[in-house]
Amino acid sequence: MTHQFPSLSPDQKKELSDIALKIVATGKGILAADESTGTMAKRLEKINVENTEENRRFFRDLLFSCDSSMANCVGGVIFFHETLYQKSDSGKLFPQVIKDKGIVVGIKVDKGTAGFNGTDGETTTQGLDGLSERCAQYKKDGCDFAKWRCVLKISDSCPSALAIAENANVLARYASICQQNGLVPIVEPEILPDGEHDLQRCQYVTEKVLAAVYKALSDHHVYLEGTLLKPNMVTPGHSCPKKFTPQEVAMATVSALRRTVPAAVPGICFLSGGQSEEEASVHLNAINQVPLHRPWKLTFSYGRALQASTLATWQGKPGNKAAAQEVFCTRAKINGLASKGEYKPSSSAGQASTQSLFTESYIY
Amino acid sequence: MPSKLSEALKKELHETALRIVSPGKGILAADESVGSMGKRLAQVGVENSEENRRQFRQILFGADDRINSCIGGVIFFHETLYQYSDSGQSFAKMIRDRRIMIGVKVDKGVVPLPGTCGETTTQGLDGLSERCAQYKKDGAVFAKWRCVLKISDTNPSQLAISENANVLARYSSICQQHGIVPIIEPEILPDGDHDLKCCQSVTEQVLAAVYKAMSEHHVYLEGTLLKPNMVTAGHSCLTKYSPEEVAMATLTAIRRTVPPAVTGVAFLSGGQGEEEASIHLNAINNCPLPKPWTLTFSFGRALQASALRAWRGHKENEKAASEQFIRRAEINSLACQGKYTGDYAESGLQTYGSIYAY
Numbered sequence: 001m002t003h004q005f006p007s008l009s010p011d012q013k014k015e016l017s018d019i020a021l022k023i024v025a026t027g028k029g030i031l032a033a034d035e036s037t038g039t040m041a042k043r044l045e046k047i048n049v050e051n052t053e054e055n056r057r058f059f060r061d062l063l064f065s066c067d068s069s070m071a072n073c074v075g076g077v078i079f080f081h082e083t084l085y086q087k088s089d090s091g092k093l094f095p096q097v098i099k100d101k102g103i104v105v106g107i108k109v110d111k112g113t114a115g116f117n118g119t120d121g122e123t124t125t126q127g128l129d130g131l132s133e134r135c136a137q138y139k140k141d142g143c144d145f146a147k148w149r150c151v152l153k154i155s156d157s158c159p160s161a162l163a164i165a166e167n168a169n170v171l172a173r174y175a176s177i178c179q180q181n182g183l184v185p186i187v188e189p190e191i192l193p194d195g196e197h198d199l200q201r202c203q204y205v206t207e208k209v210l211a212a213v214y215k216a217l218s219d220h221h222v223y224l225e226g227t228l229l230k231p232n233m234v235t236p237g238h239s240c241p242k243k244f245t246p247q248e249v250a251m252a253t254v255s256a257l258r259r260t261v262p263a264a265v266p267g268i269c270f271l272s273g274g275q276s277e278e279e280a281s282v283h284l285n286a287i288n289q290v291p292l293h294r295p296w297k298l299t300f301s302y303g304r305a306l307q308a309s310t311l312a313t314w315q316g317k318p319g320n321k322a323a324a325q326e327v328f329c330t331r332a333k334i335n336g337l338a339s340k341g342e343y344k345p346s347s348s349a350g351q352a353s354t355q356s357l358f359t360e361s362y363i364y
Numbered sequence: 365m366p367s368k369l370s371e372a373l374k375k376e377l378h379e380t381a382l383r384i385v386s387p388g389k390g391i392l393a394a395d396e397s398v399g400s401m402g403k404r405l406a407q408v409g410v411e412n413s414e415e416n417r418r419q420f421r422q423i424l425f426g427a428d429d430r431i432n433s434c435i436g437g438v439i440f441f442h443e444t445l446y447q448y449s450d451s452g453q454s455f456a457k458m459i460r461d462r463r464i465m466i467g468v469k470v471d472k473g474v475v476p477l478p479g480t481c482g483e484t485t486t487q488g489l490d491g492l493s494e495r496c497a498q499y500k501k502d503g504a505v506f507a508k509w510r511c512v513l514k515i516s517d518t519n520p521s522q523l524a525i526s527e528n529a530n531v532l533a534r535y536s537s538i539c540q541q542h543g544i545v546p547i548i549e550p551e552i553l554p555d556g557d558h559d560l561k562c563c564q565s566v567t568e569q570v571l572a573a574v575y576k577a578m579s580e581h582h583v584y585l586e587g588t589l590l591k592p593n594m595v596t597a598g599h600s601c602l603t604k605y606s607p608e609e610v611a612m613a614t615l616t617a618i619r620r621t622v623p624p625a626v627t628g629v630a631f632l633s634g635g636q637g638e639e640e641a642s643i644h645l646n647a648i649n650n651c652p653l654p655k656p657w658t659l660t661f662s663f664g665r666a667l668q669a670s671a672l673r674a675w676r677g678h679k680e681n682e683k684a685a686s687e688q689f690i691r692r693a694e695i696n697s698l699a700c701q702g703k704y705t706g707d708y709a710e711s712g713l714q715t716y717g718s719i720y721a722y
Contacts, residue, residue, distance in 0.1 A: 004565035010720040017720065211579035218572035224620050225719075258625040259585050263656050264616070295624050295656040 007221050008179060016226025017266070019144045019184045023104050023228065024267030027336045028075030029300035030186075032271075033060055033307075034108035034147065036080055043307075049316035057086045062314060063307070064088060064097045066325045073336025076104040078147050078186075078301070084138070095142035106145035106186065107138045109174070113151055122163040124170055125150045131174065135181035145184040147230065148174045153192045154205050154237065164212045172216035179223055186269070186301070188230035189213050193273050195237035199244050203234045203252045210260035224264040230301045231257070233270050233283055250286035254294060267297035272305030277331055278345070280305035281338045288341030299339035306331050369584055373543055377587025378627065380505045380545045384465050384589065385628030388697045389436030390661035391547075393632075394424055394668075395469035395508065397441055404668075410677035418447045423675060424668070425449070425458050427686050427693075434697035437465035439508050439547075439662070445499075456503040467506035467547065468499050470535070474512055483524040485531055486511045492535065496542040506545040508591065509535045514553045515566055515598065525573045533577035540584055547630070547662070549591040550574050554634050556598035560605050564595045564613045564722065571621035585625040591662045592618070594631050594644055608716045611647035615655065616722040624656035631659070633666035638692055639706070641666035642699045649702030652716055660700035667692045 008016070023030065035043060041051040049055055060083050077098050084107060088097050095105045111127035125148065135146065150167040152159040167189060175185035189209050191202065210231065217224065234252040236244055244252075257268060270287075272280040280302060287298050300306075309331060314324040337343040369377070384391065396404060402412035410416050421444050438459050445468055447455050459466050472488035486509065496507065511528035513520040528550060536546035550570050552563065571592065578585060595613040597605055605613075618629060631648075633641040641663060648659055661667075670692060675685035698704040 004561060010718060013720040014718075208579065211576055215572055215576040218568065218621065255625070258656075259623050260579070261623065262620050263622075263624055263654060264619040293624060293656050295654050 007176070008223055012179070012182065013223055013226060015182060016179060016184050016223060019104060020226055020228055020266045023076040023145060023184070024269065024297040024299055025075050026297070027340055028073055029302070029335055029339050030076045030078060030106070030269050031063065031074050031306055031332070032078045032147075032301050032303035033063060033083065034078040034080045035303060036108075036112075037082065043311060044316075047311055047315050053082070055316065056082070058318070059311070059314065060086065060094065061088045062321050062324055063310070063328060064094055065090070066329055068101050070329055070332055071101045071103050073332045074103055076106050076145060078106040078108055079143070080108055084141060084143070093142075099142060104145060105143050106147055107143045108148075109134060109138070109146045109178075110148040116162060116166070119160055119163060120155065120157050122153070122158060122160060123151055124163075124166045128170065128173055128177070131177045132181060135178055135183050139182050143183060145186060145228070146174075146178045147186040147188060149188040149190060151190050151192060152205075152209060154195050154197050154201060159191070159205060159209065164209055168209070168212040168216035171213060172220035172222060175217060175222045175227060176220045179226055184226055184228060185222075186228045186230050187213065187217070188271065190271055190273070191232050193232070193235055193238050196239040196241070197237040198240050198242055199234065199236045199248060199252050202236060203256050206231065206234050206256045207259055210256065214260060214262060224262055225266060227265060229261060229265055229268045230271055231268065232273055233287070235273075235275075238274065246282050246286035249283050250290045253287055254290040254292050254298075257296075258292060258294070261296065263295035265296050267299060269299050269301035272300070272302045275305060277305045277308055281334050281343055282345065284335060285338035285341055285343040288339060297339070300335045302335065306335065368582055369540060373540070374584055374587060376543050377540060377545050377584060380465065381587055381589055381627035384437040384506060384545070385630060385658040385660050386436050387658070388433055388701055390434070390663070390696055390700050391437045391439060391467070391630050392424065392435050392667055392693070393439045393508075393662050393664035394421055394444065395439040395441045395467075396664060397469075397473070398443065404665075404672060405677075408672050408676045414443070416677060417443070419677075420672070420675065421447065421455060422449050423671065423682055423685050424689055425455050427690050430690050431693045432462050432464070434693040435464050437467050437506060439467040439469055440504070441469055445502060445504070460503055465505050466503045467508055468504045469509075470495060470499070470507045470539075471509040477524060477527065480521050480524060481516065481518045483514070483519055483521060484512055485524070485527045489531065489534055489538070492538045493541065496539055496544050500542050500544055504544060506547060506589070507539050508547040508549060510549040510551060512551050512553060513566075513570060515556050515558045515562060520552070520566065520570065525570055526577075529570070529573040529577035532574060533581035533583055536578065536583045536588060537581045540587055545587055545589060546583075547589045547591050548574065548578075549632065551632055551634070552593050554593070554596055554599050557600040557602070558598040559601050559603055560595065560597045560609060560613050563597060564617050567593065567595050567617045568620055571617065575621060575623060585623055586627055588626060590622060590626055590629045591632050592629065593634055594636075594648070596634075596636075596644075599635065607643050607647035608651070610644050611651040612653075612716055612719065612722055614648055615651045615653050616719070619653060619655075622657065626657050628658040628660060630662035633661070633663045636666060638666045638669050642692075642695050642704055643706060645696065646699035646702055646704040646706075649700060653719065658700075661696045663696065667696065
């Protein structure tokens with residue numbers, strides 16, 4: 001019971017730790033470009049583009065072949081399996097294109113959610129079968145990190161103790177297997193923003209979920225210094241009638257993380273969920289200005305919040321490629337600044353709203 | 365979702381915790397029970413009478429102003445909280461007047477866990493709420509509760525870990541209701557021949573369980589302090605480790621388990637000698653890994669041993685005894701800031717080595 005059977009050698013630990021630190025180097029975050037085929041369909045449908053393999057390839061190529069200065073604000077890119085084996089217009093495999101820019105390549109490895117019997121629509125996530133072999137292959141094919149998404153929701157009865165415990169456990173199993181194969185696991189316990197709950201409720205649930213996640217990681221002997229966390233920010237539910245300022249969101253978020261995420265974790269990369277591009281940047285910026293000690297990097301791992309305008313600019317027309325790339329780079333730069341708390345929204349009204357409403361005395 | 369502690373109460377708890385572990389300060393653990401005090405006094409040939417216990421605590425509490433910048437809190441045993449100095453001043457008032465926080469040991473000792481190999485839990489929850497309310501009236505602003513675990517082939521068992529974590533969380537929750545900051549002490553004894561790695565592994569498991577329990581019991585972490593063992597090899601381990609190795613193992617374990625929201629970590633000295641404890645504390649504070657909490661001391665023997673030996677129960681030795689205590693307090697004040705050089709610094713053995721070996 002008390003004997004420790006080493007799961008990783010010092011060299012393996014160093015490799016994992018170095019990868020994690022590289023991904024969340026100061027001013028950098030993650031581009032989540034791992035939309036599954038089905039999810040990509042939804043994105044492309046919005047701009048009336050057909051969901052073909054070529055269109056998916058073209059769009060990812062648009063993102064990945066941006067100017068190499070994108071590496072100043074993007075430390076890692078998460079791929080979907082299909083994309084990992086596609087090539088850019090120049091004939092180079094996408095992982096190589098990304099690596100050549102000094103950006104770390106990651107891969108989504110989960111196989112989607114599966115329902116729990118006896119719960120109110122809650123789920124766990126599958127994908128553990130043969131995961132070790134898949135990870136070994138992904139490592140050979142250029143990946144250095146992985147991502148696995150679990151989903152929880154807030155309602156009168158949710159999240160249940162079962163949902164919390166089971167999702168925490170499956171995240172820990174996934175993380176353990178990744179590390180054995182030299183991949184840094186990004187641990188994503190997303191609590192959906194759907195519902196009418198307020199900020200405090202989301203904070204409370206986030207604290208419970210993260211406490212369970214880190215207990216499970218401890219139980220599974222996961223090397224925390226070689227992991228990253230991808231949580232939701234703490235926000236009110238979409239249908240909550242009360243509005244909260246970016247500073248309130250930031251305080252609630254940082255308080256929750258300080259109470260649950262050990263200092264050994266090198267970086268926390270927020271998901272954007274349903275937030276707009278600007279909202280996600282403003283929130284990230286406020287988080288990096290919270291006057292509380294934050295021992296981990298606090299950055300982004302955005303999908304929609306990095307790509308929405310880019311997609312809208314592209315419209316499926318090759319002629320719009322350069323303009324779309326420019327839009328993407330601008331968004332990436334903004335989030336790079338936000339990850340340092342240095343983003344100043346250009347409109348003066350925007351500036352006022354980020355500076356005037358900080359409630360210093362609120363104890364979260 | 366129940367809201368347990370008001371904003372005002374949370375603020376009070378947090379500020380108290382911050383005061384106890386202000387920069388350069390730590391805790392004097394003067395809460396030896398009558399039985400424990402008996403052992404200490406026997407070692408210096410002094411009878412274990414209430415008067416002798418009072419006399420010795422008087423030496424500590426009456427030390428001059430030099431300790432005011434070194435001691436943020438004193439942990440009292442129940443009996444001592446209601447004792448008076450020779451001049452008729454209550455010990456509680458003496459301490460409070462020096463702007464040092466008053467704490468009280470509230471547990472009622474260890475009891476066996478049947479079906480385990482000599483493991484224990486700690487009792488004292490019955491009527492704890494009422495006792496806390498009374499202690500608060502009598503001047504206490506923090507409390508301490510000690511759980512004990514040990515390392516062997518079979519220990520600590522899952523039961524011992526989870527039961528002790530749970531009772532610590534119950535105790536913490538009750539204290540906070542009364543505006544009392546709980547010091548959480550899950551001591552893993554140094555008895556045994558296990559090596560440094562083993563102690564680190566066990567410490568990580570125990571602390572992970574402690575903080576999971578704290579979460580389950582809705583304890584407000586900013587209004588707590590942790591009193592853990594440093595990570596050391598067992599007493600009978602043949603391998604010797606440098607202070608830097610002890611520091612790395614300790615800090616790594618804490619970084620992996622103690623949330624940044626916890627205000628301070630005040631190490632117990634266990635069986636360590638006075639100088640050893642100070643050197644270790646200093647090495648911990650100089651260890652090149654980020655530390656989001658204050659790292660200080662909550663020492664009993666490691667602050668009092670020399671003072672006891674100088675006193676030996678004789679009134680004429682009081683000044684000398686007081687000087688010994690003050691000296692240790694000042695050294696630990698430096699150590700908790702990483703500024704204690706001592707004799708050790710000269711040897712140049714200050715490499716911390718690879719962080720990946722832990």
